[in-house]
Amino acid sequence: MTGRRTAASRARRYEDFDQVQVFDALGSETSSFSVGDAMEHLLVDEAGRLWVGHFDENPAGIRRWSATGLPTWTSDDANIPGLLDCYALNVTGAAAWACPYTDFPLVGIRPDRTDRPVRVWENRVRGARAVAVHGGRVAFYGGYGEEQDRLVHGELTETSVEQTDVGLLTLTEGSFAGRRRVVGRGSRIYVQAEPSTAWGVFDLSS
Known part of the structure; x- marks a missing residue:
């Protein structure tokens, strides 16, 4: 990674400032811009593009921005069904995966593909805050x-996610996380x- 990016989740609190700031490896700001209000997720792909998932106060849903x-x-x-709030977002390589409220499908997004850039799998898991794919x-x-603290495993068929196992995710010492931050990246949560x-x-x- 050659630099870093910071952002404020609510645009209206920073009306006089650009919401996103991009810095190079030496800490100098290279660009700044706004991506809209109600930002739930901000992740960067391998090409340096920014993926933003919004919560329900912004109907923009999911967007990708250049650096x-x-x-x-x-x-x-x-045509992502029920996309009112991007509950979970995972960015790996040039692709993004999402699990949005209200229908909670698993969505695979590869905008640079000419064949099926967006795929949707029906999913029965409700309310997940992070997703991993391998x-x-x-x-x-x-x-x-x-x-x-639920952890649900599944396998992808042509049209749906079929659950294979359900358990609980604990910390190293065996306790549950309680209040936490979660981020999905490829196969990892x-x-x-x-x-x-x-x-x-x-x-x-x-």
Whole structure:
């Protein structure tokens, strides 16, 4: 990685400033721009493009931006069912994977492909906050209420995710995460529990 990016999730709190700032390896700002309000996820792909998933106060859904702030893909015409809130977003290589509210399908997004740039798999797992994908396998982490520590394994068929196992994800010492941050990257789900000093990693490929 040659630099870093920072962003504010709510645009209206920073009306006089650009929301996203891009820095080079020496810490100098190279560009800044706004990507809209209600940003839930911001991840960078291998080409340096920014993927943004919005929560329900912004109907933009999922968008991809260049490192200089040009929009390069939007979910507006992608026919993703029930996309009101991007609950989970995973970016790996040049692709993105999402699990959006309200229908919670698994969505694979490869905008640079001419053949099926967006694929949608029906999914019965509700409320997952992170997703990991490896080959034809997938894992969903999180859920509503007592299912916040749930880890669901599944396999991809042509049209749906078929569940193969359900368990609970715990920290190294065996406790549950409680309040946490989660990030999906390829086959991995990163979990940072309070006091937010370290990350734990679940790897679907291991």
